[in-house]
Amino acid sequence: MTHPLVKATELSCERDGRLLFAHLDIALYGGQMLRIGGQNGSGKSSLLRILAGLLEADSGQVKREDCLWMGHSNAVNGLLTAEENLAFLAALHAPACALQIREALKKVGLQGFEDVPAAQLSAGQQQRIAQARLHLPCPALWLLDEPFTALDSSNTCELERLLVQHCEQGGAVILTTHHDLGAKPAAYFELMLAEQVLA
Numbered sequence: 001m002t003h004p005l006v007k008a009t010e011l012s013c014e015r016d017g018r019l020l021f022a023h024l025d026i027a028l029y030g031g032q033m034l035r036i037g038g039q040n041g042s043g044k045s046s047l048l049r050i051l052a053g054l055l056e057a058d059s060g061q062v063k064r065e066d067c068l069w070m071g072h073s074n075a076v077n078g079l080l081t082a083e084e085n086l087a088f089l090a091a092l093h094a095p096a097c098a099l100q101i102r103e104a105l106k107k108v109g110l111q112g113f114e115d116v117p118a119a120q121l122s123a124g125q126q127q128r129i130a131q132a133r134l135h136l137p138c139p140a141l142w143l144l145d146e147p148f149t150a151l152d153s154s155n156t157c158e159l160e161r162l163l164v165q166h167c168e169q170g171g172a173v174i175l176t177t178h179h180d181l182g183a184k185p186a187a188y189f190e191l192m193l194a195e196q197v198l199a
């Protein structure tokens with residue numbers, strides 16, 4: 001193994017007077033997947049946001065490579081078409097040409113919807129626009145917050161397959177999900193957050 005794509009040391013986080021986690025160490029290498037689990041409000045999204053650099057921990061350190069972030073809200077703009085949205089999201093990492101964008105939309109089943117404003121698409125279709133980013137050139141480390149929300153069973157299976165393939169090709173995935181994964185890479189780990197209350 002070389003160096004980890006993300007390494008967190010001694011992380012602690014408290015929100016609204018509640019200790020969510022403390023002294024947490026995480027190191028994830030290429031080829032590995034980590035699922036962060038736990039009940040609603042246990043701190044899964046908070047931890048993922050800290051790993052992505054979107055939220056500051058109360059203590060501890062995070063070192064990581066560039067990452068692809070997909071949050072709870074899919075960052076899709078209802079006024080833009082599916083194609084325009086994906087072009088915008090792709091450009092956060094590497095600009096993609098029109099052909100690549102159309103191919104990626106096709107891979108998530110949005111062929112024929114390229115020119116439709118996202119506001120006129122269903123929640124699952126909007127989620128699939130965001131998911132299409134995973135079919136374009138992007139960083140090796142993927143941080144995904146509840147990526148299966150609003151996806152039907154066939155798209156759920158397809159996304160699971162894609163995540164496994166990404167790990168098998170040397171990428172790494174950290175995700176939060178309440179969904180039981182049907183497909184996992186060989187190097188699969190789970191971190192369950194438990195609710196803790198400050199004394």
Ligand SMILES: Nc1ncnc2c1ncn2[C@@H]1O[C@H](COP(=O)(O)OP(=O)(O)OP(=O)(O)O)[C@@H](O)[C@H]1O
Nearest residue numbers: 015016018020038039040041042043044045046047
């Ligand atoms: N913006 C915020 N400001 C203050 N507290 C917050 C904020 N967002 C979340 N919290 C608190 O942090 C705690 C953990 O929230 P978080 O969203 O990390 O949990 P979660 O495990 O991802 O929950 P869920 O499964 O419902 O998505 C909750 O008690 C919540 O009230």
